[in-house]
Each structure stands twice: as structure tokens, then as C-alpha cells.
Amino acid sequence: MDAPEETQHVEVVDDGRVVASADVAATGPAAVAALHVEPGQLPPGTRTELVDAVLDVPEVAGADRLTTAGPAGDVEVAQRVRERLDDVETRSAGATTFHDGRVPRT
Numbered sequence: 001m002d003a004p005e006e007t008q009h010v011e012v013v014d015d016g017r018v019v020a021s022a023d024v025a026a027t028g029p030a031a032v033a034a035l036h037v038e039p040g041q042l043p044p045g046t047r048t049e050l051v052d053a054v055l056d057v058p059e060v061a062g063a064d065r066l067t068t069a070g071p072a073g074d075v076e077v078a079q080r081v082r083e084r085l086d087d088v089e090t091r092s093a094g095a096t097t098f099h100d101g102r103v104p105r106t
Helices: 046-056 075-084
Strands: 007-014 017-027 030-037 065-071 086-093 096-102
Touching: 007 046, 017 046, 030 046, 046 065, 046 075, 065 075, 075 086, 075 096
Parallel strands: 030 065
Antiparallel strands: 007 017, 017 030, 065 096, 086 096
8 A cells, every 4th residue: 555645533522522533544445544542431332433433534435445453352343343344354463453344335
């Protein structure tokens, strides 16, 4: 993958506080998102909202594939990625889980 020209930053905000964020980069047919979720008790659906926000980035919606990198063991992120992407493959490396999938065409 070529070096991305620009990185998009998306945030999930609750009561004025950023509770989750992602840095998203896309080059041609591939997009990559680094997910970050604040520790502690978060409002229900925070992680789902983060995955949805990443997929709403126009460069991601226009990409063929998306790779996410996020905290290992985050079941809500994994479930939402599997709901929103096709042909998802998951792998772990230390404290990070990667999900690779095909962005569906609507």
C-alpha cells in the first residue's frame, strides 16, 4: 500500500468527553483505521458507534478493503466489524487485534 496522503480523525463524544476515536487513512482501494477506546465504563454502543463512524468516512466507503487495528479482546468492535464488512479475517499481535474485510457496496 502506498503512503496515505491524508489521515482523517473521527471521534465518539459523550457528555463533552471523547470516549473513542480513530485515525483513518485510505490509499486507492485500501483503508486502514487505528481504533482507540478510553478505558473504564463507557456508554453502551460506544464501540459500535466508532466502527460506524469509521465506515462513514467517504474514503473508507469508497475503498474495497478496510483493516482495523484495535484493542485485543474487544468483542463489541469485533462483532460490529463482522456485521458491517464482508469476508472478515481476524488476527492478533500482542495487545492488538486486526480485522481485515471487504467493504460492501450498497
